[in-house]
Amino acid sequence: MEQDILLDIKRLKKYYPVLGGVLRRKIADVKAVDDVSFRIFKGECFGLVGESGCGKTTLGKTIIRLLEPTAGSIYFNVPPEILEEIDKLENSKLRDERKLRELRRKYDLATYKGPKLNLVRRKMQIVYQDPTTSLNPRMLVKDIVAEPLIVQGIAKGIEARKRVIEMLYKVGLTEMHLYRYPHEFSGGQRQRIAVARALITHPEFVVLDEPTSSVDVSVRAQLLNLFEDLRKDLNLTYLFISHDLSVVECIADRVAVMYLGKIVELSDTEDLYNNPLHPYAKALFASIPVPDPTVKRKRIMLTGEVPSPVNPPKGCRFHPRCPQAMEICAQEEPILKDVGNNHFVACHLFE
């Protein structure tokens, strides 16, 4: 199935410096996102799962340029012909560096600066995990939701107000809520305000960073339904970041599993959940508690802990904990490869 590519992420890296010594010089790097490449198609919900500290949020923030990428390219809404051309240029032996640089300057989001970057910002938005901290407690709802419009210079005054009201209705709030402060709302409603703020500039791509982990189960479903409805109504594309695997299973079309700054497996949701290939993904999916007391599943218990991303293990990053580790795993790093049916795995077992 050919789909339009909305985002093409290539060899993206984000390192945080570790400062030390008397002069506070850089002594090491925290490799939060290390050489990640994948594509997000138009209109899909792309799930990103992994344990805390594996770089999910950093990846999400880097894609929309809230963080400066250390290396790599992000192509957002670039026509497929040009993507192909860039591909060819990168892979050819005699690289035409000048042309490549020119193309990257024109299309690569990672190189954008200043007003050009600001213009793209309205097309990409983010909803954070905890609405109590992501909403300014001293601003009224009408100001919170209208802020992106004013900052971006899209609308102000009555026009902005009109759009705010329209947006509030879309997320299930009403005009009544305009003159209230965030603390007057329940957790679920606050998250709706955050969604309204993200969607007011009519973005095409929204990063949802654990949007349901701060609300209760009965409210969670309401929010998930809202996300689904909005996606259909407004033709949105989501990057849904979560550690709640069962939620991702229900909302995402494709899912990527991250471990220690790397994508280890990527596939269609159904395929991945029923047939995980990477040993880490297997263990991860087997640890979800099943809400059915009669089912007794076979568990794969992982030993040890996630290593520090400052000094990740050589070769495959999972090999010290992997039950199926081989000799090669400690030496060579596996590459994310298609094993058929658009199922990508980074593991030596499937070479």
Next chain:
Amino acid sequence: MKKNSILTVDNLKVNFYTYEGIVEALDGVNLNLMPGETLGVVGETGCGKSVTGLSIMKLVPPPGRIEEGKVIFNIKNRTLNVLELEERILRKIRGRLISMVFQDPRSALNPVYTVGDQIMEVLLHHRRKTLIKRIIDQLDKKIKEGKAGFLEKFYKKMLTIMMEDPKSDIIELTSKIPFLRGYKRLLKEEAKKEAINMLRLMRIPDPERVVDMYPHELSGGMAQRVVIAMALACNPEILIADEPTTNLDVTVQLQILYLIKRLREEFSSSIIYITHDMGVIAEMCDRVAVMYAGSIVELADVIELFKNPLHPYTRGLLESIPRPGQPFKSIPGTVPSLINPPKGCRFHERCPYAMEICNREKPKFVEVKKNHFVQCFLYQSKSSKD
């Protein structure tokens, strides 16, 4: 309720006196815990799960106050009403007979003491006598073999006195003299050994090293194991686990769940497991109590509850578990404020089956089937006919 239960909570009412008004956090909670079983308490944020746990230990923080009710603790043929006991006796019970594991291990541990110090504190408080006895036995062995010098004999004497009366004058005196207070060191060393032993039981790798670490050096999963080690240090009869895995990743959660399961068998403790995750409930518990806005609305065996939920809230809760390929279902509305809770049944505003009587009267907690209790008017008539 049943006679041989180890813990019975009867009509417990707790109010919090805040500036905004009186929060009726618990509104008549009834439950019982059988020896060796795991009772799950499930509910949303603010429904009173944690307050129930705290009340059982009489640890409700001000401005909270236990207004009414009984917490009866039935152990070794003795019956104690926890709520009537003095603080002095309670201190002996907490940690030894009932202990608690809190949600966030980082705030449950003291950051300025090492892990070992904190486990030793529990041991030295509750199991001082056993520890002293062990040292005396070791010293005895040495004395018999003729290897003991003057100091060892002196230590033995001091420890024997200490066992009977830890505050006697001679102990106060000798514990201040540098060369003579070595027996205190012996006691600490013995406690540390026991602490290392506990850490090993928790499957912590390299416990000899971990025992001297500070909490910030541990990962979340490790810290939670330390907290569990502290709670189980005295082999309590009842363990109250208040969302012990909520902040942890699924793979670590699985390790902790298995640990608790295994320890339950080894220590034969009864567990009250508080959580909001239905998956964890299904995994861990024998019986489940579903809480809503300060009262238990349903109580049944875990299999019965998942197969045949009766209360509309329980049904809603089970339906709101996401299942692939099905639309998300939710319970309309939100949890009511407990400052001014709805009259009658507290769920009636969100209930799809609400009747006229629901907003007038509070339903009774009745046994509809064997061991299946529900607090709902939909099932009241059946039991009254019986």
